[in-house]
Amino acid sequence: MTKYAMVINVEKCVGCHACELACKAEWGVAENEHRTWVKPTYPQSLGGKGLFDLVAAFYVGQCNHCDHPTCVEACPTGATFKREDGIVVVDYDLCIGCGYCVEACPYGARYVHPTLKKVDKCDFCAPRLEKGLEPACVETCITGAKVFGDLEDPTSEVYKLVYEEGARGITSEEVNIGPNVYYIGDEKKVDLIINKFPPRKPKLPTPASIWEKLLKPLLGLGVVASFLGASVAYFIQLFKGEDKFE
Amino acid sequence: MSNGRLTRRQFLKGTALVAGTTILPTGLVRAQRRPTTWHGRERVTEIPSTCEMCFWRCGIIGEVKDGRLVKIKGNPLHPNNRGKICARGNAGLKTLYDPDRLKYPLMRVGKRGEAKWRRVSWNEALDYMVDKLKDIKSKYGPEAIAMFPHGVSSRLLKSVFASWGVVNFAVASFNHCKGPRDVAFKLTFGTSPGSPERLDLPNASMIVLIGSHLGENIHTGQVREFAEAIGRGAKIVVVDPRFSTAASKAHWWLPIRPGSDTALILAWINVLIEKDLYDKEFVNRYTYGFEELKKAIKPFTPEWAEKVTDIPASTIREIAVEMGIRKPSVLVHPGRHTVWYGNDVQRSRAIAILVALLGSWGKPGGYFLPTPLKKSKCPCPKQEKPSKDVCEASGKHIYPFHEEGVPSQCVVDATLTGKPYPIKAWITYGTNIIQSIPQPERTIKAIEKLDLLVAIDILPTDPSLYADVILPEATYLERYDLPFVVSNWTDPYVAIRQPVVKPLFQSKGPFWIAKEVSKRLGLKNCLPCNSEEEMIDKILEPLNISLGDLTNKGVMSFPGRPYDTSNLRFRTPTGKIELYSTKLAAKGFSPIPVFEPVDEPPKGYFRLIYGRSPVHSFTRTVNNEWLDEIYPENRVWLNEKAAEKMGIKDGDEVYLVNQDGVKEGPVKVFVTPGIRDDCVFIVHGFGQKNPMMRRAYNKGISDSFLMTKIKPDPITGTTGMRVNFVKIEKNGKLLEYTPEGYEERLKEMKAAHVTPTIKIQKPANVQPEQPQPQEEEEEEGC
Numbered sequence A: 001m002t003k004y005a006m007v008i009n010v011e012k013c014v015g016c017h018a019c020e021l022a023c024k025a026e027w028g029v030a031e032n033e034h035r036t037w038v039k040p041t042y043p044q045s046l047g048g049k050g051l052f053d054l055v056a057a058f059y060v061g062q063c064n065h066c067d068h069p070t071c072v073e074a075c076p077t078g079a080t081f082k083r084e085d086g087i088v089v090v091d092y093d094l095c096i097g098c099g100y101c102v103e104a105c106p107y108g109a110r111y112v113h114p115t116l117k118k119v120d121k122c123d124f125c126a127p128r129l130e131k132g133l134e135p136a137c138v139e140t141c142i143t144g145a146k147v148f149g150d151l152e153d154p155t156s157e158v159y160k161l162v163y164e165e166g167a168r169g170i171t172s173e174e175v176n177i178g179p180n181v182y183y184i185g186d187e188k189k190v191d192l193i194i195n196k197f198p199p200r201k202p203k204l205p206t207p208a209s210i211w212e213k214l215l216k217p218l219l220g221l222g223v224v225a226s227f228l229g230a231s232v233a234y235f236i237q238l239f240k241g242e243d244k245f246e
Numbered sequence B: 001m002s003n004g005r006l007t008r009r010q011f012l013k014g015t016a017l018v019a020g021t022t023i024l025p026t027g028l029v030r031a032q033r034r035p036t037t038w039h040g041r042e043r044v045t046e047i048p049s050t051c052e053m054c055f056w057r058c059g060i061i062g063e064v065k066d067g068r069l070v071k072i073k074g075n076p077l078h079p080n081n082r083g084k085i086c087a088r089g090n091a092g093l094k095t096l097y098d099p100d101r102l103k104y105p106l107m108r109v110g111k112r113g114e115a116k117w118r119r120v121s122w123n124e125a126l127d128y129m130v131d132k133l134k135d136i137k138s139k140y141g142p143e144a145i146a147m148f149p150h151g152v153s154s155r156l157l158k159s160v161f162a163s164w165g166v167v168n169f170a171v172a173s174f175n176h177c178k179g180p181r182d183v184a185f186k187l188t189f190g191t192s193p194g195s196p197e198r199l200d201l202p203n204a205s206m207i208v209l210i211g212s213h214l215g216e217n218i219h220t221g222q223v224r225e226f227a228e229a230i231g232r233g234a235k236i237v238v239v240d241p242r243f244s245t246a247a248s249k250a251h252w253w254l255p256i257r258p259g260s261d262t263a264l265i266l267a268w269i270n271v272l273i274e275k276d277l278y279d280k281e282f283v284n285r286y287t288y289g290f291e292e293l294k295k296a297i298k299p300f301t302p303e304w305a306e307k308v309t310d311i312p313a314s315t316i317r318e319i320a321v322e323m324g325i326r327k328p329s330v331l332v333h334p335g336r337h338t339v340w341y342g343n344d345v346q347r348s349r350a351i352a353i354l355v356a357l358l359g360s361w362g363k364p365g366g367y368f369l370p371t372p373l374k375k376s377k378c379p380c381p382k383q384e385k386p387s388k389d390v391c392e393a394s395g396k397h398i399y400p401f402h403e404e405g406v407p408s409q410c411v412v413d414a415t416l417t418g419k420p421y422p423i424k425a426w427i428t429y430g431t432n433i434i435q436s437i438p439q440p441e442r443t444i445k446a447i448e449k450l451d452l453l454v455a456i457d458i459l460p461t462d463p464s465l466y467a468d469v470i471l472p473e474a475t476y477l478e479r480y481d482l483p484f485v486v487s488n489w490t491d492p493y494v495a496i497r498q499p500v501v502k503p504l505f506q507s508k509g510p511f512w513i514a515k516e517v518s519k520r521l522g523l524k525n526c527l528p529c530n531s532e533e534e535m536i537d538k539i540l541e542p543l544n545i546s547l548g549d550l551t552n553k554g555v556m557s558f559p560g561r562p563y564d565t566s567n568l569r570f571r572t573p574t575g576k577i578e579l580y581s582t583k584l585a586a587k588g589f590s591p592i593p594v595f596e597p598v599d600e601p602p603k604g605y606f607r608l609i610y611g612r613s614p615v616h617s618f619t620r621t622v623n624n625e626w627l628d629e630i631y632p633e634n635r636v637w638l639n640e641k642a643a644e645k646m647g648i649k650d651g652d653e654v655y656l657v658n659q660d661g662v663k664e665g666p667v668k669v670f671v672t673p674g675i676r677d678d679c680v681f682i683v684h685g686f687g688q689k690n691p692m693m694r695r696a697y698n699k700g701i702s703d704s705f706l707m708t709k710i711k712p713d714p715i716t717g718t719t720g721m722r723v724n725f726v727k728i729e730k731n732g733k734l735l736e737y738t739p740e741g742y743e744e745r746l747k748e749m750k751a752a753h754v755t756p757t758i759k760i761q762k763p764a765n766v767q768p769e770q771p772q773p774q775e776e777e778e779e780e781g782c
């Protein structure tokens, strides 16, 4: 089995934004939106002696391809799903652009593409992986801070960084849905990133709101009823776990 | 040169023939089938070339679909950037497709600065320009024409004008950037650190950055290697009044008092010598003047330096000892933008001496040695006896170690005053002279006096606002340039720039422009090549490779000899590394660096310091859609203590008012603990004044406009810029802040002044200066 993961070395990253733009160019990410983003923590005082005791790092974010993805739970059509290799993807043919998953993601990893009216996010460059290419951000990362690989493969760099060197995902006491993007480096810097950019509580849709949004566009598009029928069972199963993370 | 790649060349030539493709007049260039790759889910063609979003020249590959560029990525074969490119490199296609690009030749119809234009043909524009130039030359002589060239593409036209007798070339990269350090290293080692700098970062066990904010200042190959060193646990020392990105990676961040760097370096030298921690063997074998240095350095103890720099003596000592233990794999970065306080050569000399004492020249983890590659030329021979340039002629601005053209201030002065002779025409090529030369108000006044201003560029940056003729150059993605033959890398390489897409609109490449001008000027034998392809072939001939060998790979590298010291020679008068500079002594300058205190901010003022953002190359990139999205405007870094005292909050809008009352703003404040409270910092390149740059117009503020004062270095004439001071104005009220202990510090600074013990005289045992082979220097950006 394969389980893809990304590790970011915060010691190496210089916050250059190359990764963000390589991704933009590769996938036609909309203006002012991101599949991957870079945010500075800015210099923070650790409470020590003035100028000599500062810390700063860059938070490089993207979809975490979570073990228990709340986005999948929120998606009413099954367009968002987790593949066997761990990658969480959006099937454009099924996505109705309702945006529930956008609300449900604790990391703000998703957005509704303004012209396509579909939800877009990082898919670890799945189509590139199929062609034997690296994710576009990893390919361009000027410092080699981004490491991509298979967590199930004990010889991989990511395996080493996560299981032997203690790379950590961004989680909090309240929200831990098993993120697969990890951060390694000086603990103070990793802590700073996690504290400054904590996961937010996922908002999951109520059944009523789902039907409302779902029906309108579907009727408008004239999608066949058989699809709806097939979906119903799926929703029922979804709604059970609705408040799991609240 | 027998590396595997030559076989590949034969292979390529072979396949081209086997494939039976028609050989077009341009030779192999079009005959080779292009490789393809995947872009998203589409198949696209790959065309390698060289980036120009900054001057660093990373290898890139353009991904092209139906004649349209869809993505730029790094070229993995390129030994410098190794497949990596920075945000600017990635955003290059947004410069190519920038709707604000200069599309056609334009001629001014309104008043200067009014931005009213008439679209004209290239013929009309060039005829007008050349007629006017001829006119000016016949009336005032060729010296009445000045050119501000920037970047590789300007070289051809520059050579055309030089051949026609023009002498006044104002080269920004020397005057406003790396002049001091290049001269200082030449005085010491007989050669500059090179560009790219010959720094063996990957093998360094300790890296010392003095005022260099590598990481925000992105030259991909160098940052890649810096990160590699960090990953391997190299000790990092960062000297910077601001907590830069590099500082956040450092073991020691030294928030030094601005202007006191030389004192710190001298104290390090003092410790290395006093504690016998320098590389004795190296010093004995290769250096000249150690005893003089030893004597002169005595007073510069860490305790003395603490008072001047605000860095504890114990820290200074600790770091010096660490350097001494780790030598020679200790890399003291020479910096690049080194025009700070007007005493910059001496500071850079102190760095060079430190490098010599650590014995890191030619050693792994230090400064590696170049592996020269031969190249030839497609020349434009000088046909007229050159007249005196504006500096020589004036006699007063003579800077004995000025190189590369004339200081731009001299051109501005002469244009304003008509002395020593009038200057009537300026040609700017790929450079924003309004923002890159301090005191822009003087530059603008000088422009008003001109009979002709020609701006050649890809975007309507500030100079075009005042230009009489605007010529649209093709971007780096649409043109050939002179090939890059780079000796300054551990594996030296040859790389090309070639069109990734056809030129858009009516933009033209540099070869075409230079040829057309030379024809109109009636120059014979100038650029004797029929096409740019032929020109590239000719230049690469001595290496036994041709353009065809590079069209699909973009680059070819050769085995280097970076640590081969068997032939180590130094092109100085003594043939040694001159710790004591005989050349400086001969010209009456201190032959061993001394610390000269700089002017402290007047009471209530902050010193204005400036630098870079990782996503911009100054004014060149501010109009780029993607880069603007990431960093649309600069902010003023202000110390949190000072902000609190002044009642300023993060995000507040303020104005900066300098010592001469010049005001820039509004600009947002970034309140941070990460800067000293005696200076403020902004990113350079913002505050575009030309409305034709629709995206960037008026965003952020221009530090250049606040630089009404400059301090030329007496040795090189390079422009010290960190000598301006600002107050902050909020809601119409001018606020003041004075750091604690201000008066005391002023006193300490005065007391710290040490009169040099060294006598300035030419030592007797030095050979009369040999004419030395000039290294070929190519003007670069910053």
Ligand code: SF4
Binding pocket: A062, A063, A064, A065, A066, A069, A070, A071, A072, A088, A104, A105, A106, A107, A108, A109, A110, A121
């Ligand atoms: S990060 Fe957000 S979008 Fe990605 S898998 Fe987790 S919940 Fe879903």
Ligand code: SF4
Binding pocket: A012, A013, A014, A015, A016, A017, A018, A019, A020, A038, A058, A060, A140, A141, A142, A143, A144, A145, A146
């Ligand atoms: S490209 Fe690499 S160094 Fe640059 S911001 Fe992204 S992760 Fe950091």
Ligand code: SF4
Binding pocket: B051, B052, B053, B054, B055, B056, B057, B058, B081, B084, B085, B086, B087, B088, B089, B090, B218, B219, B220, B221
């Ligand atoms: S450092 Fe960036 S902008 Fe400069 S040449 Fe390289 S990729 Fe281009």
